Amino acid sequence: MTLILDQVSKKFADVQAVQRINLKLPKGEIFGIVGANGAGKTTTFRMILGLIEPSEGKITWEGNQFKNVVSSKIGYLPEERGLYPKLKVKDQLIYLGRLRGMKRQEVVRQVRYWLDRFNVPEFYTKKPESLSKGNQQKIQFIAAVMHRPELLILDEPFSGLDPLNVALLKNAVVDLKNSGTSILFSSHRMEHVEELCEHISILHRGQQVVHGSLKEVKRDFGKLNVTVHAD
Numbered sequence: 001m002t003l004i005l006d007q008v009s010k011k012f013a014d015v016q017a018v019q020r021i022n023l024k025l026p027k028g029e030i031f032g033i034v035g036a037n038g039a040g041k042t043t044t045f046r047m048i049l050g051l052i053e054p055s056e057g058k059i060t061w062e063g064n065q066f067k068n069v070v071s072s073k074i075g076y077l078p079e080e081r082g083l084y085p086k087l088k089v090k091d092q093l094i095y096l097g098r099l100r101g102m103k104r105q106e107v108v109r110q111v112r113y114w115l116d117r118f119n120v121p122e123f124y125t126k127k128p129e130s131l132s133k134g135n136q137q138k139i140q141f142i143a144a145v146m147h148r149p150e151l152l153i154l155d156e157p158f159s160g161l162d163p164l165n166v167a168l169l170k171n172a173v174v175d176l177k178n179s180g181t182s183i184l185f186s187s188h189r190m191e192h193v194e195e196l197c198e199h200i201s202i203l204h205r206g207q208q209v210v211h212g213s214l215k216e217v218k219r220d221f222g223k224l225n226v227t228v229h230a231d
């Protein structure tokens with residue numbers, strides 16, 4: 001399944017949030033979008049997810065209009081993190097999984113697998129309000145991947161995490177990719193993207209200033225006068 005964005009733009013009143021973005025994400029690859037605050041990363045993801053309509057351009061997945069793709073095939077880690085603070089981790093993930101059509105047993109299996117992998121099996125019965133921000137982020141990551149989506153969209157997944165947790169999540173991302181998941185993620189930081197992605201796009205004030213393979217982007221990036229380290 002290849003995700004294609006063809007000359008996609010979004011204008012909010014007089015703000016040109018995204019301007020003529022092109023992107024191609026083949027199955028089992030990782031595509032990174034780098035940009036500072038306000039560059040247009042979240043707007044791009046929201047258009048892909050069908051939460052907002054592009055003002056211009058076309059988004060397709062294997063030739064079909066992307067908005068017709070069922071949500072069980074997509075996983076999304078939004079930039080605004082949010083869990084039910086008082087609902088135990090297991091209960092909210094079972095609730096979410098059931099909404100996506102998963103069997104309860106399968107959710108439990110997946111959640112236990114991921115909690116073990118993140119070295120926090122005891123979180124199963126914890127309430128998010130008792131967890132740190134970084135640990136809540138792990139739970140949201142599990143919520144995004146537990147149904148084994150074909151396309152995974154991660155909006156700044158590493159922001160606010162300590163190096164150990166960044167490494168855990170990066171490992172998970174690489175394993176998902178190796179099992180065939182197509183992954184699109186954003187970051188303020190070039191180094192995260194460099195390490196994980198085959199293809200990269202650098203957004204600056206809504207414009208795709210550089211895009212291509214890692215090699216091409218590294219070659220062209222040095223010539224640019226843009227700042228992507230905003231955090």
Ligand code: ATP
Nearest residue numbers: 012015017035036037038039040041042043044079
């Ligand atoms: P950040 O890292 O801060 O999340 P971003 O790269 O994700 O930045 P976007 O959130 O996509 O950037 O915002 C791009 C531009 O579009 C910004 O100027 C923002 O203020 C504007 N924008 C985004 N959503 C809306 C909206 N619903 N209405 C008006 N303007 C918007």
